[in-house]
Amino acid sequence: MSSIKKEIVPTMAEMMAWTTKIFNQGIRRPGYPADYAIEDWVKNQFEFFGLENIILDPIPVKKWEYYDANLRIWLVDNPDNLIDIPCFPIPYTNPIKDLEGELCMISDEFPLSGKIGVMDLNLFNLPLKLLKSLPGADRYYDPNNEFDYLTQIVPFDFKMRAFLDPPVENNITGFIGILSGYPWETDKYYVPYDAVERKISGVYVSGINGKVISKLLEKGKVMAKISYNSRISEVISHNITGTLQGMSDEWIIIGTHHDGPWNSAVEDASGMALVLAQAKYWSQIPKEQRPFNLMFLMNCAHMAGGEGARAFVEKNKELLKKTIVAIHLEHVARDVKNEDGKLIPLDDPTVRWWFVSRILPLEDIVEDAIKKEDLKRSILLPPDGFPPGSDKPPTDGSFYHLEGIPFVSFLAAPPYLFDPGDTLDKIHQESYEPITRAVIHIINALKEYTASELRSLVLNKKERQKIRKNMK
Numbered sequence: 106m107s108s109i110k111k112e113i114v115p116t117m118a119e120m121m122a123w124t125t126k127i128f129n130q131g132i133r134r135p136g137y138p139a140d141y142a143i144e145d146w147v148k149n150q151f152e153f154f155g156l157e158n159i160i161l162d163p164i165p166v167k168k169w170e171y172y173d174a175n176l177r178i179w180l181v182d183n184p185d186n187l188i189d190i191p192c193f194p195i196p197y198t199n200p201i202k203d204l205e206g207e208l209c210m211i212s213d214e215f216p217l218s219g220k221i222g223v224m225d226l227n228l229f230n231l232p233l234k235l236l237k238s239l240p241g242a243d244r245y246y247d248p249n250n251e252f253d254y255l256t257q258i259v260p261f262d263f264k265m266r267a268f269l270d271p272p273v274e275n276n277i278t279g280f281i282g283i284l285s286g287y288p289w290e291t292d293k294y295y296v297p298y299d300a301v302e303r304k305i306s307g308v309y310v311s312g313i314n315g316k317v318i319s320k321l322l323e324k325g326k327v328m329a330k331i332s333y334n335s336r337i338s339e340v341i342s343h344n345i346t347g348t349l350q351g352m353s354d355e356w357i358i359i360g361t362h363h364d365g366p367w368n369s370a371v372e373d374a375s376g377m378a379l380v381l382a383q384a385k386y387w388s389q390i391p392k393e394q395r396p397f398n399l400m401f402l403m404n405c406a407h408m409a410g411g412e413g414a415r416a417f418v419e420k421n422k423e424l425l426k427k428t429i430v431a432i433h434l435e436h437v438a439r440d441v442k443n444e445d446g447k448l449i450p451l452d453d454p455t456v457r458w459w460f461v462s463r464i465l466p467l468e469d470i471v472e473d474a475i476k477k478e479d480l481k482r483s484i485l486l487p488p489d490g491f492p493p494g495s496d497k498p499p500t501d502g503s504f505y506h507l508e509g510i511p512f513v514s515f516l517a518a519p520p521y522l523f524d525p526g527d528t529l530d531k532i533h534q535e536s537y538e539p540i541t542r543a544v545i546h547i548i549n550a551l552k553e554y555t556a557s558e559l560r561s562l563v564l565n566k567k568e569r570q571k572i573r574k575n576m577k
């Protein structure tokens with residue numbers, strides 16, 4: 106294995122400068138001005154590094170905008186006392202003018218017959234003990250044995266979906282999600298981002314504001330009026346690629362997405378910094394020392410149904426046949442704690458998930474790189490089965506997996522991922538250089554393989570389980 110040229114690995118300071126530039130541009134939702142500006146900037150960076158064949162491939166995406174949102178509630182017995190509650194419209198839901206109805210707390214009972222459903226939302230608490238007990242999650246690097254007691258809060262509430270896509274018998278006319286279980290005070294939750302246009306109308310309110318609603322409900326019958334303006338339009342966003350030629354006609358793809366829900370430092374300015382670091386590093390390695398071609402990808406529209414990654418896989422089938430591994434890099438996240446409704450950054454990184462195709466030598470390579478760079482709190486996860494029942498990873502890596510392309514998808518899922526609280530202080534910047542070196546280790550180690558060799562080593566669940574059992 107050839108070694109790393111440490112002196113040309115981009116520094117933490119340089120990577121933070123890129124991150125800051127991206128963050129300061131503004132809200133990078135698909136189709137927003139800041140995302141277009143960052144597309145141009147990425148193109149310039151690629152040119153500056155000397156990448157070849159730089160392409161901005163136009164992709165139609167669904168842009169979501171909202172203008173204003175109002176929620177007013179009152180007791181039926183006291184109609185003169187109108188209370189305005191700050192709220193945030195749920196992305197891609199149906200805009201509405203003066204939706205009036207009685208409020209009803211959603212329990213497990215259906216139907217709610219023509220009422221506006223109110224629901225307390227919680228973020229899911231995931232004990233690491235549980236995560237590492239999942240089938241196929243038997244490889245991790247946890248030198249301080251933190252996984253025995255650590256619980257991570259992931260940015261999802263799995264109950265909510267049922268109410269956004271209500272069954273016919275669940276007759277709610279509108280939806281209010283109270284972010285009561287969130288560890289900080291917010292109503293700005295940019296979920297769902299699947300770009301599915303929903304018939305239902307709904308808003309989020311913060312935990313403290315939600316208490317006003319639930320207290321009023323204890324006093325009697327409560328009415329509400331919801332209004333918000335929003336628009337979904339089809340616009341063109343771009344997948345940006347640039348390449349470096351190597352000594353074979355096979356490829357490694359190193360990618361991430363360039364859009365985000367807010368200014369979003371971790372999601373995904375940090376992933377972009379990781380890809381830029383790879384582009385800069387490899388552009389300084391002579392062609393003779395690059396055993397294969399490298400493609401650097403910044404895809405669009407992760408926050409609009411993953412359309413950019415889906416389109417990239419769809420449009421590049423021939424290239425992907427000759428791809429040894431697709432490496433997708435997202436979210437260099439810092440752990441946080443809650444203090445008086447505020448997020449306080451901590452010293453440690455958020456637990457790092459590494460989704461890897463079920464190929465033992467590829468798992469070996471990834472685990473080895475993690476250990477070499479002392480990337481604690483790392484766990485390798487199988488390409489399916491997380492979340493339980495899923496046939497693909499919850500990342501842009503899913504599109505490669507479903508096409509049978511070997512992949513490594515790095516991701517951390519801190520609780521603030523879809524919130525404007527994802528600011529520069531949430532980046533675990535001291536991880537920037539070690540993760541960059543780890544990815545270089547992975548690429549160097551792949552020199553031993555061709556695309557067809559690696560594909561021939563894919564195992565099914567049972568085969569892998571059997572081999573791993575015998576290894577222990």
Ligand SMILES: [Zn+2]
Binds near residue numbers: 362372436
């Ligand atoms: Zn991301």
